[in-house]
Amino acid sequence: MAPTETLFTKIINREIPADIVYEDELCLAFRDINPQAPLHVLLIPKTPIAKLSEISDSDQSLLGHLLRTAPKIAEQQGHANAFRLVVNNGEDAGQTVFHLHLHILAGRNFTWPPG
Numbered sequence: 001m002a003p004t005e006t007l008f009t010k011i012i013n014r015e016i017p018a019d020i021v022y023e024d025e026l027c028l029a030f031r032d033i034n035p036q037a038p039l040h041v042l043l044i045p046k047t048p049i050a051k052l053s054e055i056s057d058s059d060q061s062l063l064g065h066l067l068r069t070a071p072k073i074a075e076q077q078g079h080a081n082a083f084r085l086v087v088n089n090g091e092d093a094g095q096t097v098f099h100l101h102l103h104i105l106a107g108r109n110f111t112w113p114p115g
């Protein structure tokens with residue numbers, strides 16, 4: 001099933017504005033419009049994968065790249081030592097935009113378990 005285009009595709013294509021903090025050939029990162037921490041960045045692949053549970057074996061290196069890039073962005077934003085990564089997978093887990101994204105959160109203390 002072909003993934004449906006979301007507003008994140010529009011951000012990648014510069015059709016709607018975003019506060020972009022990082023970009024390379026595979027991914028893009030921009031500030032969340034409704035931040036839940038002093039640093040709240042969304043890191044997305046440029047390939048529109050709907051959610052983590054829909055990845056295929058051919059996406060493995062892309063996922064590795066995202067995980068490798070997230071700490072670099074946290075460091076670039078002044079939060080090298082403490083940050084949280086969140087991936088909401090599916091509506092019941094809180095996913096609202098169906099284009100895979102890693103939330104990078106930092107700048108406050110986080111509780112566990114998450115809400």
Ligand code: AMP
Nearest residue numbers: 007018031032033034088094095096097
């Ligand atoms: P999720 O609920 O995990 O699917 O996360 C989607 C995130 O996208 C939420 O944290 C929203 O605040 C964020 N969001 C929605 N629209 C925009 C936008 N135009 N620019 C930046 N972030 C957005």
